[in-house]
Amino acid sequence: xxxxLLRVWRVARVCLPSVVSGGKKADFGEGDVxxxxxxxTLGDADALVSWISGPxxxxxxxxxxxxxxxxxxxxxxxxxxxxxRTWMGVGPxxxxxxxxxxxxxxxxxxxRLGRVLIAPDARGRGYGGALLTQVxxxxxxxxxxxxxxxxxxxxxxxxxxxxxxxxxxVDEVLSDVERVEGRSWSALQMSLAKSDWSPSVE
Numbered sequence: 556x557x558x559x560l561l562r563v564w565r566v567a568r569v570c571l572p573s574v575v576s577g578g579k580k581a582d583f584g585e586g587d588v589x590x591x592x593x594x595x596t597l598g599d600a601d602a603l604v605s606w607i608s609g610p611x612x613x614x615x616x617x618x619x620x621x622x623x624x625x626x627x628x629x630x631x632x633x634x635x636x637x638x639x640r641t642w643m644g645v646g647p648x649x650x651x652x653x654x655x656x657x658x659x660x661x662x663x664x665x666x667r668l669g670r671v672l673i674a675p676d677a678r679g680r681g682y683g684g685a686l687l688t689q690v691x692x693x694x695x696x697x698x699x700x701x702x703x704x705x706x707x708x709x710x711x712x713x714x715x716x717x718x719x720x721x722x723x724x725v726d727e728v729l730s731d732v733e734r735v736e737g738r739s740w741s742a743l744q745m746s747l748a749k750s751d752w753s754p755s756v757e
Contacts, residue, residue: 588681590652592689595641600630602643602651606674611735615708616672619733633670640698641670644686652677653686657694657703664701666694671714683717691721695749704746708733715743723747 603625607613610623621629634641636658644653653673657666668690673683694700705723707714723745733740 588646588685590644590646590682590685590689592642592686592693593645595634595643595654595656597627597631597634599643599651599654600627602674603630603654603672606654606672608675614733614735614740615711617670618706642690644673644682644689646677646682650677652682655686655690657690657698657700659698659700664699666698666700666703668694668703668705683714684720687717687721691747691752692754695752696754701749702746704744706742706744709741709743718745721747722751722753724751 604627607616607625613621613623613625620633633639638659639656640659641656642654643651644655646652651674654670655668655672656670657668659666668687671683671687673686691703694703703723704726705718706729707718709715709728724747725743726746727744729742729744731739732742
């Protein structure tokens with residue numbers, strides 16, 4: 556019960572003027588792209604399942620946290636993990652364009668950004684940057700976090716470039732953390748401090 560009360564309190568307090576609600580234009584790609592965040596529900600599971608095409612893509616998205624094939628029971632368990640906040644990105648006309656989550660740390664000021672996924676037909680159009688811009692605003696301006704961390708595979712070049720554009724910096728390189736289809740995968744551990752975050756990066 557204490558954990559649930561803590562979660563409600565953390566969402567309610569505001570450390571900077573609220574700039575998340577209603578969506579905000581973010582110039583990532585061609586023209587202005589608008590993405591709004593809404594809480595993830597189990598009704599969104601079909602979308603997530605349809606966006607993952609195979610085991611390698613599943614591992615790229617979520618690391619070893621899920622087993623192929625992705626299914627509703629796994630997503631249901633993920634959605635109720637303690638300390639995890641999950642959202643869907645909603646584009647024009649209510650179209651689902653992406654997903655992201657934060658897992659709050661025990662220190663209450665750090666969280667791990669992860670499970671970032673853009674719908675296949677929305678990729679390469681700026682939705683990833685717009686979605687993450689909203690998540691960063693929520694993390695730093697509403698949840699009052701001081702630091703975000705993430706892990707990303709080194710071969711996921713588009714994701715690495717986007718994280719760097721948003722201000723994340725590499726803290727550590729983890730070599731040969733996975734082996735997939737005969738190839739070794741390495742990963743970057745990245746972070747962004749609130750003091751280094753610029754709300755105007757969009």
